[in-house]
Amino acid sequence: MGQLRQSWIPIKALIIKEILAVWRDKKSRITLIVPPLIQLLILTHAATLDVNNISIGLYNEDTGWYSHELIQRIKGSPYFKHVYDYKDSHKIREGIDEQKAIVALHMQSDFSRHIAEGNSATVQVILDGRKSNASQIVLGYLNLIFQTFSRDMLKLQGVDILEKINIEFRAFFNPNIEYIYYTVPSLVAILSMVLALTVTAMSVSRERENGTFDQLLVSPSQPWQILVGKMVPAMVISIGESTLLMIAALLLFKVPFEGSLILLYLSMIVFLFSIVGVGLFISALSKTQQQSILGSFVFMTPTMLLSGFATPIENMPLWLQPWTNLIPIKHFFVIIRGIFLKDMSTLEVLKYSWPMALIAIFTLSIAGWMFKKRLE
DSSP states (O other): OHHHHHHHHHHHHHHHHHHHHHHSOHHHHHHHHHHHHHHHHHHHHHSOOOOOSEEEEEEEOOOSHHHHHHHHHHHHSTTEEEEEEOSSTHHHHHHHHTTSOSEEEEEOTTHHHHHHTTOOOOEEEEEOGGGHHHHHHHHHHHHHHHHHHHHHHHHHTTOOOTTOOOOOOOOSSOTTOOHHHHHHHHHHHHHHHHHHHHHHHTHHHHHHHHTOHHHHHHSSOOHHHHHHHHHHHHHHHHHHHHHHHHHHHHHTSOOOOOSOHHHHHHHHHHHHHHHHHHHHHHHHHOSSHHHHHHHHHHHHHHHHHHTTSSSOGGGSOTTTGGGGGGOHHHHHHHHHHHHHHHOOOHHHHHHHHHHHHHHHHHHHHHHHHHHHHHHO
């Protein structure tokens, strides 16, 4: 017991030194508090896959009532804000080429006649393939309008629609499909990761630049004590910042919180341990803070691409999908969204926490080995 207490004394001194080094620096204080809040406010509205305020071009060669009715329905849709009426087919290519419109419709001169005769009529839909994801969503909006139009025209002509399907729409955990409910918890996880990685990645390189790292080399502290002394302050700062971001999520963005706060913090600690291990590994390799920042960027870029935040993992190649399990934030995304929106059970949290625990053990072990190698 006494030996453990003696081991704790240098660790405690290192923890206090690290926290004071960050907190006494005015620039560091501002960097830790202000940018994450600004990023949360901006990215919440910017990082969305919703497609609204769509610009559409219309070239109608038909003068009949049916084409006019379809056009009015498109103009009245809440999705389409800017509607351009073209008088020439060449204007369609020009409008899409200049990105004035993401989609254009071309109706032939016999459109209304075909519908009046009870036949099918063709509408040519031209999409901007440079915006493939948005174009597919826009096509879905148009298909819904076309289907409703076809059904209403058949009823107008006295055609009984038998075996029609009545769709009752319902969404679990997010009844109104509010995209902000997906974005805000995800951004809390992302910004927490960025902060933990940055603080730890720059800890040793900052010591080297300030000339205080040599004091650690001659101190009686063991490598594992220095490792813990560098790790704990980053954990404390990251958890405090995450708490601030969650308060903003609840008060500013009104994101519901249905689950257990204890489970969220326990899983967050495991997640941050895995990130801190990566940060300490980068810090041990870097000689300057600039190298630390570059190393953090090298880690974060593939992490965000493979995490499932921007694109579904199911859409990735089959050979790549298993590798995403090595990304800690992928598992934490599931946990934080589940606890926020659906009261995730303890067993489910454990299911996604143990991979992060394995990653944390691995990254911290590598970081400890690097520290021991550097100090020796």
